[in-house]
Amino acid sequence: MADPVIRLRDAQLTLQGNAGPVKILRGISLEVGRGETVGLVGPSGSGKSSLLMLMGGLERASGGQVHALGQDLTALDEDALARFRLGNMGVVFQSFHLIPTMTALENVATPLELAGRADAFDRAAAELERVGLGGRLDHYPGQLSGGEQQRVALARAAAPRPAILLADEPTGNLDGANGQAIMDLLFGLHRDHGATLILVTHDPALAERCDRVIRLDDGRIAGEPVSESASGAVT
Template sequence: MTDIILSLKDTDLTLQGNAGPVGILRAITLDVTRGETLGLVGPSGSGKSSLLMLMGGLERATSGQVSALGHDLTALNEDALARFRRSHMGVVFQSFHLIPTMTALENVATPLELAGKRDAFERAEEELRAVGLGHRMDHYPAQMSGGEQQRVALARAAAPRPQILLADEPTGNLDGVNGQAIMELLFGLRDRHGATLILVTHAPELAARCNRVIRLADGRIAGEDHATARAAE
């Protein structure tokens, strides 16, 4: 039996706009299996990032069901969702969302401390070394380049050993060289920790490395491609 780690069933997302309700996602049904790497692609405004937010419980479905690791995310309140993410998910955004008054080490250690991990700083140091920032642990975000800040964000997401790793345009704010480096690190973290990786991207080379690619258009799933099929073309 296929091991489904995340599932959406007939999921809609409607948000209130200035002119009234706006349908963002419509009738999304999708299963993600454990250990899979899934890419979400499509034009701007197609609903890619909104779908990722639903998967992480950062947006609440208007209708339908979103479940992860056997938990119905649509039934959890905000505090329970936050605890679930802290224990099971890592999230990397296009904007790095680092705490400016904390060093790289403190930024990575903070979610571990919140989770009650006694070895928070040891694990944070290990992850920073894994992304090549052993020499930057005591630096603040303003003292680091964009590529270095994204490495800190990756280390922070990976440090709790999440079962699901969500990435929203992780190379979007970076130049080609830094983007390539972050791409390699992202897949390296997946391999090292065995996480299921789901990412939103406009980068064809990043999508090409995924096991499966879901194409979205106008808030709906427009199609999907599998790595084996792409390789045969």
């Protein structure tokens, strides 16, 4: 693949547990192309979320190489990683991670302000309008339903127009209707802004919406059903 957005070579992750080191990822090699949608699937404990965090620089590889947008993430310190994510990545978590003392508008505007955007609040308001929360700008997370909180989190991730969107079980805490609405919004943002989308899911129907599905088992890539539209390759 020419100029992949994300490239891993023999990426490994070992964490220290109570009984000693625990191997989470055992040599992952893959490439993700620009604008591709990729679903990470597999049983609980297979390493899906850890792989996503490795791609986003939220976990540091214990071995191997992790590159995103041509940048070697393993060579960056924590401050440099934070700056890189701020300018290039949006992350949506299962548990929202909103700041409870900030309104929906302030939550979405914060990363834009940190990035130096003079129009941070105008863009935040427009993004909240896009996800159907134009009437909830001044509400705090505690005043919003779970589905609404996830919409705020999605707007926050998408507002800076990141090149890469990472989503870790973004519908895991939502009912069926809200989960479907969030995924429609997420794929709509991918379509409209051209971001590369990588998501962790247990939902087969959601995985089928992706260009490519990567299955993990015990920290390794176990198989990769590839649709005809997929533009990437696992090695």
